[in-house]
Amino acid sequence: MAIERRKIDLFGKQFIQKLVFDEDFQYDYPVSEQACFLYMLDGGIRFQFGEDSLDIPVHYSLMLNCLSGGKRIQNSETDAKAEVVIVTFHRDILQKIYEKELPELLQKPKNIVSNLSNERINSDFLIHKYIEGLLFYFENPTLVNEDILILKLKEIILLLSQTKDAGNIQVILSQLYSPTTYSFKQIIEANIFEPASIDELARKANLSVSSFKREFTKVYNDSPANYIRTKRLEKAADLLRISDKRISDIAFSCGFHDLANFTKSFHDKYETSPSNYRLEHK
Missing domain, CATH: 1.10.10.60 (Homeodomain-like)
Known part of the structure; x- marks a missing residue:
C-alpha cells in the first residue's frame, strides 16, 4: 500500500504525484484517456501488462498510455520501499493548453505501424533536473499556481521530445488523439x-x-x-x-x-x- 502520497492538480485533475509505497504495493491502472510518465526516485517497480512484465529500476522512467486494460505497477523488491514521481497527461488538458496546434510529440507519426503502449526510458540529465524541480514544489506548495503547472507540463513534453526514445514516446502519446490498433x-x-x-x-x-x-x-x-x-x-x-x-x-x-x-x-x-x-x- 502507499504509505505516503502527495499530489498537485491542474484544472481539477491529478497532474503530478509523489508516492512512497511498501513492498506489498500494487495498483491496477483503469482504462482512461490519459498517459503517465513514472520516474523512480528510489527502489524499483515492476510494470505488468497482460502476461508480460518490465522492471523499472531507480533513476529509470516508464512512459505508458492507459487506453487499454491489463496494466499494473507493483513493487519489484519484496523487502524494500519504493519512491516514484508520476506525471499524468490528460487528453483534454493537453488540448486546452495547446489550443492552436499540438506539438509533434502528440501528433500521430507518419508511416509508423505500431501498437506500442509502454516504454522504459533511461532518463538523462535534463529529466533528472526536471524531477528535482517537481520535488521543490512538493516541499513548497504555496509557490504553486496554474501558470507554473502549465509551464511544467509543456517542459516535460519538450524534454521527452529531445530524448533518444522520442520516436517511441510519440507513438505512445499520440494514441491519446489517434487511438489506432x-x-x-x-x-x-x-x-x-x-x-x-x-x-x-x-x-x-x-x-x-x-x-x-x-x-x-x-x-x-x-x-x-x-x-x-x-x-x-x-x-x-x-x-x-x-x-x-x-x-x-x-x-x-x-x-x-x-x-x-x-x-x-x-x-x-x-x-x-x-x-x-x-x-x-x-
Whole structure:
C-alpha cells in the first residue's frame, strides 16, 4: 500500500504525484484517456501488462498510455520501499493548453505501424533536473499556481521530445488523439523490411519476445527469424534482377544491418553471391 502520497492538480485533475509505497504495493491502472510518465526516485517497480512484465529500476522512467486494460505497477523488491514521481497527461488538458496546434510529440507519426503502449526510458540529465524541480514544489506548495503547472507540463513534453526514445514516446502519446490498433499481421507486413530486430518487432506489437514468437508461429506457421530472413532475401533477389541499385543499398533497403551478413545469408539460400546472381539473371 502507499504509505505516503502527495499530489498537485491542474484544472481539477491529478497532474503530478509523489508516492512512497511498501513492498506489498500494487495498483491496477483503469482504462482512461490519459498517459503517465513514472520516474523512480528510489527502489524499483515492476510494470505488468497482460502476461508480460518490465522492471523499472531507480533513476529509470516508464512512459505508458492507459487506453487499454491489463496494466499494473507493483513493487519489484519484496523487502524494500519504493519512491516514484508520476506525471499524468490528460487528453483534454493537453488540448486546452495547446489550443492552436499540438506539438509533434502528440501528433500521430507518419508511416509508423505500431501498437506500442509502454516504454522504459533511461532518463538523462535534463529529466533528472526536471524531477528535482517537481520535488521543490512538493516541499513548497504555496509557490504553486496554474501558470507554473502549465509551464511544467509543456517542459516535460519538450524534454521527452529531445530524448533518444522520442520516436517511441510519440507513438505512445499520440494514441491519446489517434487511438489506432493494428492487427498482428499489419505490424509484421509494415515493418518486415525495416532494419528491426525480433526484439524491436515484438515491442511494436506490444508483446514480450516470448509472446511475440508464439503469436508469430501461430499466424505464419514459421519462426520469426526464418520467415523474416526468407522474405527479405526474396525481395533482395527481386531487386537484383530488376534494378541497378548498388548491392549494399539493396541489402539495407531489405532490412539487413550489414553487407557481410546479407552476402552470407544470400549465398546460403541461393548458393551464389548477390553479384553473380545479378549477372546470371540480367
